[in-house]
Amino acid sequence: MSAQNITAALLVIGDEILSGRTKDKNIGYIAEYCTNIGIDLKEVRVVPDEMDEIIAAVNVLRKRYTYLFTTGGIGPTHDDITADAVAAALGVELYEDQRIINLMLERLKPEDMNEARRRMARIPHGAEHVANPISKVPGFRIENVIVMAGVPSIMQAMLDDIAPKLSTGARMMSETIEATGVPEGTYAASLGEIAKALPDVIIGSYPQFVDGRFRNQIVIRSKSAEALAAGAKAVDAMLKQINAERAKD
Amino acid sequence: MSAQNITAALLVIGDEILSGRTKDKNIGYIAEYCTNIGIDLKEVRVVPDEMDEIIAAVNVLRKRYTYLFTTGGIGPTHDDITADAVAAALGVELYEDQRIINLMLERLKPEDMNEARRRMARIPHGAEHVANPISKVPGFRIENVIVMAGVPSIMQAMLDDIAPKLSTGARMMSETIEATGVPEGTYAASLGEIAKALPDVIIGSYPQFVDGRFRNQIVIRSKSAEALAAGAKAVDAMLKQINAERAKD
Numbered sequence: 001m002s003a004q005n006i007t008a009a010l011l012v013i014g015d016e017i018l019s020g021r022t023k024d025k026n027i028g029y030i031a032e033y034c035t036n037i038g039i040d041l042k043e044v045r046v047v048p049d050e051m052d053e054i055i056a057a058v059n060v061l062r063k064r065y066t067y068l069f070t071t072g073g074i075g076p077t078h079d080d081i082t083a084d085a086v087a088a089a090l091g092v093e094l095y096e097d098q099r100i101i102n103l104m105l106e107r108l109k110p111e112d113m114n115e116a117r118r119r120m121a122r123i124p125h126g127a128e129h130v131a132n133p134i135s136k137v138p139g140f141r142i143e144n145v146i147v148m149a150g151v152p153s154i155m156q157a158m159l160d161d162i163a164p165k166l167s168t169g170a171r172m173m174s175e176t177i178e179a180t181g182v183p184e185g186t187y188a189a190s191l192g193e194i195a196k197a198l199p200d201v202i203i204g205s206y207p208q209f210v211d212g213r214f215r216n217q218i219v220i221r222s223k224s225a226e227a228l229a230a231g232a233k234a235v236d237a238m239l240k241q242i243n244a245e246r247a248k249d
Numbered sequence: 250m251s252a253q254n255i256t257a258a259l260l261v262i263g264d265e266i267l268s269g270r271t272k273d274k275n276i277g278y279i280a281e282y283c284t285n286i287g288i289d290l291k292e293v294r295v296v297p298d299e300m301d302e303i304i305a306a307v308n309v310l311r312k313r314y315t316y317l318f319t320t321g322g323i324g325p326t327h328d329d330i331t332a333d334a335v336a337a338a339l340g341v342e343l344y345e346d347q348r349i350i351n352l353m354l355e356r357l358k359p360e361d362m363n364e365a366r367r368r369m370a371r372i373p374h375g376a377e378h379v380a381n382p383i384s385k386v387p388g389f390r391i392e393n394v395i396v397m398a399g400v401p402s403i404m405q406a407m408l409d410d411i412a413p414k415l416s417t418g419a420r421m422m423s424e425t426i427e428a429t430g431v432p433e434g435t436y437a438a439s440l441g442e443i444a445k446a447l448p449d450v451i452i453g454s455y456p457q458f459v460d461g462r463f464r465n466q467i468v469i470r471s472k473s474a475e476a477l478a479a480g481a482k483a484v485d486a487m488l489k490q491i492n493a494e495r496a497k498d
Contacts, residue, residue, distance in 0.1 A: 012293075015451065015470075016453055016455055016468065017276070017277075017280065017293075018280055018289075018290045018291065018292075019280060019281075019284050019290070019421065019423070019470065020277055020279075020280030020281025020282070020283070020284050020290075021281075021284075021423065021425075021455075021468060022455065023277035024276060024277065027266070027273060027295070028266075028269055028272035028273065029269075030269075031266065031267055031268060031269030032268075032269025032270075033269070034269070035268050035269050035270075040267075041267045041268070041269075042267065042297060043267075043294065043295065043296055043297075043302075044261075044266075044267070044293075044294065044295035045292065045293065045294050045295075046276070046292065046293035046294075047292055048291065048292075049453070053292075075433055075437075075454065075456060076433050076434040076437040077433055077437045077440055077441065077453075077454040078437070078440065078441035078444050078445075078452075079444075079452070079453050079454065108434075112432075112434070112435070114434065114435075114437075114438065115438060116433075116434050116437030116438045116441070117437070119437075120434075134458065135458065135463070151456055151457065151458045153458050154458060172268065174268070174270065176270075183361075184324055184325050184326055184365075185325040185357075185361070185363065185365050185366035185369075186361070186363075188324075188325040188326045188327070188363075188365030188366070189363065189364060189365045191326055191327060192326065192327035192365070195327050195328075196327070202264065203327075203328070204264055204265055204298070204326075204328050205324065205326040205328065206265055206270075206271065207324060207400055208400065209383065209384065209400045209402050209403060214384070219265065219270060221264075221268065
């Protein structure tokens with residue numbers, strides 16, 4: 001097993017997700033990305049564009065996990081308050097970063113620079129940039145808090161920029177076994193016994209309901225290749241035995 | 250404005266969402282559903298299949314909002330611990346509900362009833378069923394906590410069953426105005442002034458990045474039809490003025 005587990009939380013900031021107007025695409029992407037690089041995403045929260053809510057969530061989550069990712073709320077409009085909230089949560093001040101102004105001027109005529117756009121150049125003292133190759137204005141990282149855009153393509157580019165700079169642990173590997181035709185309730189007890197006997201694997205059973213029938217998948221996860229193989233072998237043997245018994249009926 | 254705001258939180262329970270294996274489809278659906286019936290979804294959390302995590306989240310969220318919806322973790326396998334966690338959070342005991350056993354026997358041969366399946370018939374004392382017309386085994390409601398399946402089609406059917414029994418407030422209405430061609434940074438200051446001048450409307454600006462260009466939408470939301478109309482009118486006038494000024498350049 002790995003010496004250290006690296007954990008993360010994700011804080012999604014935005015009224016539009018909570019109203020259902022915008023369907024979030026970042027949670028699933030970041031979850032899969034973290035798994036692939038050896039970071040365990042342990043919690044996600046979605047909060048509205050309200051200062052107190054954001055500050056409270058940032059402070060709980062940044063203290064609890066190795067990293068806290070945030071998405072959303074870093075544009076130029078009045079509802080973009082993530083930088084202010086993160087700075088307040090950490091007890092630091094924002095400043096206008098001339099490097100960001102310069103990046104913006106690569107895309108903008110000088111006469112179009114205005115107060116609203118300058119807001120996007122405000123980052124907390126001590127923060128470093130998270131590069132945005134798409135539309136230039138960077139996100140930022142301060143301590144273990146990584147502030148990214150909400151627009152999925154920009155968020156994804158930012159994640160590519162910051163990921164190589166993060167600590168990572170052993171990768172969680174997984175194997176999926178189709179239990180098609182065997183109902184969950186039929187294998188549940190045996191699966192529970194396997195899960196109990198193999199503490200280094202995490203076993204989940206995931207039903208899908210397709211065309212009026214359940215189609216179940218059993219997922220075995222572990223950070224140890226040997227434990228993963230042992231888990232998969234045990235589940236496989238269990239399903240074979242159940243199918244053999246069912247064939248007799 | 251409405252006499253009372255009815256609020257809700259959603260707790261998504263499941264390792265598979267946090268690992269990225271399963272892409273959640275319930276958050277967006279429930280968010281939109283709540284908006285449409287006059288319930289304000291104020292917070293979403295995603296937590297793993299861990300007893301302490303679920304109990305802690307249930308207790309924070311049920312006390313803070315009118316309703317708490319949960320999805321996931323009510324099947325027959327060892328990782329399905331939502332009923333146990335909700336009962337523990339509320340300090341009540343689970344019992345095996347014969348009515349649920351009977352519902353299950355509509356789909357199941359008596360010889361296929363086993364201990365794992367019986368787990369799905371366990372609900373807290375005092376809970377009422379949330380009907381599941383799809384696969385029979387119901388969710389449940391106890392106090393203000395509504396426990397639903399994670400499988401989207403089943404969750405949606407359960408929501409249809411419980412929704413008419415919930416208190417609802419005034420519906421949040423919204424109007425979307427396309428600001429195509431006008432960059433966010435150009436209208437941000439004026440939009441902020443409109444938002445400040447109209448306290449009964451919530452105004453958001455939502456950039457999308459399509460084909461290398463930003464396409465922005467301004468969304469005006471309110472529970473008052475008059476306030477909504479006033480907000481839309483003000484935003485419309487602002488965009489017209491900006492476009493007229495830009496045409497002069």
